[in-house]
Amino acid sequence: MNKNVNTNKAVPKNKKKKKASGPRFNVFDFLIIFAILICAGAIIVRAIFIGTAKKDMTTATVVFEVSYISDVTANALDKEEPQPIYLQSDDTRIGTIIKAEQTPQKILEKDENGILQSVIHPEKYTVKTTANIEGVWSDDGFLINGTQLATVGKTFDIYTPYVSCTFTVVSISPKQ
Amino acid sequence: MVQKRKKVRFNLVDMLIVIFILAIIAAATYFLIGYFKPDANSGNNDFKFKIRIENVNKESWDSLKELGLLNTGTIVKDAVTGEEIGTIYAAEAKESLHYGGLIPDENGYILGTAVSEDEYTVYITISADAEQDNSRKIYKVNHIRMLIGETVHFKIKSFTATAYIVETNISDEPKSP
Structure with missing residues (x-):
């Protein structure tokens, strides 16, 4: 019997699994989203203000x-x-x-x-x-x-x- | 060896930017359509209005006359937009008056007057196609409201000036020679 026979399955050297690719966010993306939300918010506030003002004419x-x-x-x-x-x-x-x-x-x-x-x-x-x-x-x-x-x-x-x-x-x- | 196709990655931020840009384009289109839409109903394709231009150099005016640039039918344009406003129907020049200084009279003082030696006050009647805004009952020529006091950026060949409307909806009057 050959004691040196390795019966285990081969294990890859690199054990880390690759991460599934997905959306990557960086600082600039957050800045753009923030700017868009600010603009949308300003438009909504202005519309509400004008609507309220018209009631008090x-x-x-x-x-x-x-x-x-x-x-x-x-x-x-x-x-x-x-x-x-x-x-x-x-x-x-x-x-x-x-x-x-x-x-x-x-x-x-x-x-x-x-x-x-x-x-x-x-x-x-x-x-x-x-x-x-x-x-x-x-x-x-x-x-x-x-x-x-x-x-x-x-x-x-x-x-x-x-x-x-x-x-x-x-x-x-x-x-x- | 087969090369892998690069996948186009489209993420949430790109989508937001595209939506934002489309919203801006839609809003701009809406406002531009409103701006260029002809005003409600009736027009007048023989609408005449008179403008006044002050402090026109006499030599310049006389040379324009000699060149025939003040004759009836000369095309008048907006000096700012380049759009055609109408054509000259009549043009006349009066010597400019300047006011200043005090002259004593029996009641105190009156304002001194002097006739300018080298300047005219010019009146030009322009014939144009006008559209009427029925809701406000005013005429417009190329978005210029035909109202007394309205500014007209007057331009003919070799001459531009800022003018003001002094009379609108004029009936036929004697043409310039």
Whole structure:
């Protein structure tokens, strides 16, 4: 009997089994997923915010002013019938002009003694309009259409069915 | 010796990126279709509007006239987009007025006026195809709202300027010579 016969089955030298191949994640993959989730979350939050704001819509009385305009522009603003106002940026209607008042434009010029004198410009006008504007009152102030904060001094590029111009906010108050 | 085919590996991250890009393309397509969609109904293919251009150099204006570039029918384009707006119907120039300084009068002071020696204020009437937005009752020419005060980036051969609309929906008036 041959004592040196090895009856055991051959065992491979490399006993480690190869791992099954599958998805491999690295840091950049996680960063991409994170960025996509952030974008999706921001869109959802914005949609919820706009939806909530629309429920709280109310009307405010806003006085706007537009200065140093020609008589043609001033006459186009100063109409008897109420005029709808739209934002130039996205064509959304924000309210209605209910009153307009046209006055000659005053400017300051120095006289012979260097003193500023107020004089009327013969070709320019200022128009003050009162409008009912839709929006939401928030802690920061009145948000036009629930999205744009209207503060005294802020300008808005608007248009009506007759004219396109830039309004400056003079005052804001709840509609009486 | 048979070479093994490389398997294309497509994992979750790739899928997310593809979905995200497709969503962006879909949103952009939706907004672009809305932008280029013609506004509701009626149009006017003989719509006339007048623009004003201030402080035009007199020599430049006179040379444009001599070259015939201000004649009726000259094509007008948008200087920013390059799109055709319409054609010149009429063009006239007035000497520019400048205001400044004080002149004493019986009530105090009035603003001094001076006629410019080398500048014109120019008025150009343009004939165009306009579409009307029935919901807002305004006309548009190539997305330019036909409203007083609206900016027009005026361009003809050899001349561009920023202009403002001063009159819209004009009925026939005498043409330029």
